[in-house]
Amino acid sequence: MTLAERHAEALQHALVGAWGARQGSFWAELDSDGRRKLLGYVAGGRGSLRWYSGEHDMMYQEGHTDTHAVILLAGHVKVTVDKPAGEDSLLVIRYPGQILGEDKALRRDLFRAGKSDPDGYVRRNETTVRTVTVQPLEWALGLAIPSSGLEMFLMMHPGAWAALATDLRSRLDEAETRIGEKIADRRLAKALASMIDYEMALHEGKRKIKLSLTQRELASWIGVSKETVERILHIWRRREIVETGYRTITVLRPDELLRIANVRSSYDPSQWSLGTA
Numbered sequence: 582m583t584l585a586e587r588h589a590e591a592l593q594h595a596l597v598g599a600w601g602a603r604q605g606s607f608w609a610e611l612d613s614d615g616r617r618k619l620l621g622y623v624a625g626g627r628g629s630l631r632w633y634s635g636e637h638d639m640m641y642q643e644g645h646t647d648t649h650a651v652i653l654l655a656g657h658v659k660v661t662v663d664k665p666a667g668e669d670s671l672l673v674i675r676y677p678g679q680i681l682g683e684d685k686a687l688r689r690d691l692f693r694a695g696k697s698d699p700d701g702y703v704r705r706n707e708t709t710v711r712t713v714t715v716q717p718l719e720w721a722l723g724l725a726i727p728s729s730g731l732e733m734f735l736m737m738h739p740g741a742w743a744a745l746a747t748d749l750r751s752r753l754d755e756a757e758t759r760i761g762e763k764i765a766d767r768r769l770a771k772a773l774a775s776m777i778d779y780e781m782a783l784h785e786g787k788r789k790i791k792l793s794l795t796q797r798e799l800a801s802w803i804g805v806s807k808e809t810v811e812r813i814l815h816i817w818r819r820r821e822i823v824e825t826g827y828r829t830i831t832v833l834r835p836d837e838l839l840r841i842a843n844v845r846s847s848y849d850p851s852q853w854s855l856g857t858a
Contacts, residue, residue: 607744636659640658640715653679681723793828
């Protein structure tokens with residue numbers, strides 16, 4: 582077996598095992614047979630693994646059409662919408678394991694076809710005009726599947742609808758937890774804490790965690806003014822909870838961030854090494 586083949590096999594095992602996928606996400610909630618079947622779409626030419634190398638490498642672009650859904654296998658992406666003033670407004674962050682662009686498959690605009698279609702279904706209108714832009718914070722790995730293929734998978738694979746429903750519910754729960762918080766510093770702490778993969782940080786021995794978001798994006802995401810975010814981060818810098826740089830925020834003390842957020846975690850940051858991110 583060549584080195585490239587070994588790398589491909591290791592990637593396959595990691596993806597089938599849903600390593601790094603957010604708890605409650607579509608990919609994490611699917612069983613291993615379902616994950617293997619979706620990855621098999623790539624080998625069969627009905628899907629593709631795509632590497633998104635930066636924020637200019639967009640999954641979806643507002644006003645453009647597309648024909649696919651994307652399962653986010655690694656990395657974080659941001660969902661933005663253009664404002665009249667010409668500035669992007671950050672609506673939400675999506676996490677590893679979550680699915681994007683699934684709305685087309687949920688519209689159920691399929692009709693029973695004849696024998697000409699091997700799946701027994703065809704789509705009346707395959708394209709979707711996107712109302713948001715989706716782009717990686719730094720990088721991302723996605724499994725792109727045609728909307729018709731995703732709908733067939735949901736219809737044919739046991740447990741797929743339950744996995745999707747859990748994904749959608751977890752998104753709503755996260756938004757309610759974050760936006761429902763009345764205290765601004767706790768709301769910001771919850772937003773930052775939600776982006777930290779504590780299991781991966783513990784595995785890799787990282788104590789400093791770098792998040793690629795601007796202060797304006799953070800303000801838009803949690804629904805407060807940019808000045809409020811600047812004030813809170815100024816206090817946290819003095820307390821050495823975070824460091825800020827150009828378009829980045831580095832969490833130095835995840836344990837203190839969790840305390841401010843009033844979030845309980847099973848991971849003990851004191852176990853982490855003193856290595857930097």
